[in-house]
Amino acid sequence: MTDRLVCLGECMVELAETGPATYRRSFAGDTFNAAWYARRALPEGWDVAYATCIGTDAVSDEMAAFMAGEGIATDTLRRVPERGVGLYMIALKDGERSFAYWRGQSAARLLADDPDWLDAVLGGAAHVHVSGITLAILAPEARRRLIDALARARTAGVTVSLDTNIRPRLWENEESCRAALTACAEASDVLLPSFDEEAVLFGDATPEATLARYRQAGARVVVVKNGAAQILGWSDPAGEVRVDAVPDTAVVDTTAAGDSFAGAFPGRASHRRRPARRHHARGACGRRCGRGPRGAGAVTRRHHEPGPPPPGSSAMKVSSAASSPSRCGATRCSSRSW
Template sequence: MKKIMLAGEPMGLFIAKEEGPLEAVSTFSAAVAGAEFNVAVGLSRLGHEVGYLTKLGNDPLGKRIVRLMEENAIATDLLSWTDDRPTGFMLKGKAKKGDPDIFYFRKNSAASTISREDIDKIDFSKYGILHITGILPALSETARDASFYLIQKAKENRTMISFDPNIRPQLWPNRETMVSIMNRIAEQSDYFLPGVKEAEIMMQSSSPEAIAEYYLSRGVKNVIVKIGKDGAYAANGKESFTCPTYQEERIVDTVGAGDGFAAGILSAVNEGLSLIDAVLRGNAIGTMQLQSEGDNEGLPTRVKLNAFMRTHALKKTGGGK
């Protein structure tokens, strides 16, 4: 197996220890967050070699991120530092039900200065898969240009491209730009992993079958649409099916579930497993993360993943093709 490359922005994460509006919370616990960071952690815990392309501020949060990368066996050779911009961070509330309040401090962050020069240093021969989300191209025009350059270099080196749109409208200047850029990246991917609501924003349909057909007709090789409690719908031109997800015991925090799903898909692809086995693994890890507090605490080791899939039942679904 080759290494898997992630590209994006890790951030400091401060999680409220008490319920209530963020401005009233007195105590927070510190961690690290970021969609690509979560995927990197998930892959590393399953035994895959991972590199993370990012840029950090030369500050305590940047140093904390590197420490946690090293603790999770995530390679640091693709990251760079800047003294001119800070590392981004976020505040996350605590909620009994539903999604917690989240507030980002990432404008003009270090990661927003990622450029072509950072990508020219990469030896792509080491990497079999590049996973990117819609966050990096949203950070700045420089990061957007770097995103397309990164995809170009990956294609030139026959590195597979995985794309999770991970839509964050607040990071974009307007909806039209967001949708255009997202679709341009999606159409260049080998694996496209949208949530059904994200795909509806991007191509105006909430039908998993229509979503898959739309992107397959535009050159995407594999489309896997996350459909919540019903699991995921996958298609690649040769097969299409609805894959049920696993029954959860309780839902603690929805943040990071999609990143766990991506880690499951990418690890299975890197191991040469079938599409159905990849989606089953993605559903399992997504469910495990749903039952844990924090953005990546529920991402399992190989032993825990195997035990979960062996002992937990699949939910009933309407079926597929």
Template sequence: MNKKLDVVTFGEPMAMFYANEPGELHKALSFSKGMAGAECNVSVGLSRLGHSVGLVTKLGEDNFGHFITDTLNKENIDTSNVKFTNEYRTGMLVKSKVLTGDPVVEYFRKNSAASTISLSDFDGDYFASAKHMHVTGIFPAVSKSCHEFALHAVDFMRSQGKTVSFDPNLRPSLWPDTDTMVKAINGLAARANWVFPGISEGKLLTGHDKPEAIADFYLARGVSLVVIKLGPEGAYFKSSDGEGYVPGFKVKEVVDTVGAGDGFAVGVISGLLEQLPLQEAVRRGNAIGAINVMSPGDMDGLPDQEKLQKFMKQ
């Protein structure tokens, strides 16, 4: 029998090379290596806060694949459901360094090992060993079989009485067109308990521009909690128990915006699993999102409990 997990997630981890000096990506000469992938960021963040986490994926039998499992193992993430294949390679990306705004990211992930994940890779016992599952809208966009896997995983976890969180994490370039993306993402969101869209994602997905209306769109479809990320302003939440705005934290210097939303998800999920009041869980989400944008890489800034409490007290 598998050990009990607090959280399980699945997705595509990638090797990441991020430029060490600002400027156009093709002019960068030196890079640092890291691990990327929204689900990896959330896994690392939750593990650092003391939660037991398992990540399900498929990697190439190559140096990038082993670098990723080594990195996950160092972060105390369970990799017993990570499969290796000799037929396909591990995906990778390169990222520019910017002084303002979002970095340029170039992906090399077509026909990657993770894109071949299908229903035959689903291990019900492993998923059932977790209390909660986190899902993003990235993995279902990678391939048809990944989309089927995501739908099955969500339906399975709900049938087992587990909670499911969903972050749309929109990647329009991975979908054939906007309509397909909106339909698929909303189909997954409606199956989840907790949904965490950004305000611009919410506008695109629902056609509403006010946080209250975006929340109502998903609550009407059976979701129990909607938390909308409002950037530096903080977040808005709504559930049957109440609603409210939670202000953001001051950020001294934005180093890298990638991973802020994943940090936010870590805060809210960990807060709810630790049975914090809803408003306090959202406040924690704001705090970790703020901490994460002040560090390079996608997960370098994700705090442990001590660093988090210290930051939140300031």
């Protein structure tokens, strides 16, 4: 029997500047990046699907084709006429990126508007992964519908993971963000918070406080990421584990490091590793991801020489267009860390 991982959220068009008046177009988003990495981490017995809403336009078609070409199932996509997909542009400095977004008419904002579709998508999974961004892009009433659907799926035996991925600008206010994340945590088995974000929003003084709060919410597994500091994890019944982070001095782009970490979780059940080894592996995946540019859509598997752009990306320039395929060290984590 095939186990299915469903990642739920928003995939967007990414425009990344590669030179004067030149941009590479790709497809990315936090939960989609997680699905991309999970597909490479999991054995063939697992099916990885991405659930979102897209439009009926040509760009939406290209996005769906890119997903399918990367081995991600697309039967969980819902088409919404008169809507399209969101877009963002990137500026990169010293390995850190800043973003400008255009997502007001994104079909993904309606992903919880069809309860029957949502229940079918979640009910067909063994494991569902969502993020704080998945929640943030929804209207408050739709957010509640999604959390209720996750709770129903969990009651039916589906495991749920939540990467809190707190982005304050996407939320109406801090109170709404805290309330939604807490409610979703109560409907989740696995919590993947980042301490720096949790400290600002919830006032947690230590990673231990973050862990304790999510344990109290009912999580069975909590992994508190903390930048270059020690990773703090806990699971029932194994208990607490601490893993030293290994700094990487060759950071080019930190994007998708956390997403690759989140995408690694389903490998936990398949590989049956000891907790410390699992956290080491996921940390290695995040470090290697940071050694190459951008998220899922620009990562190639084999090309190392200049040539055509990778699937899912293209170069645009005022005059001529040329591009070299992107290389992300995270590709190596598929064969070396899992």
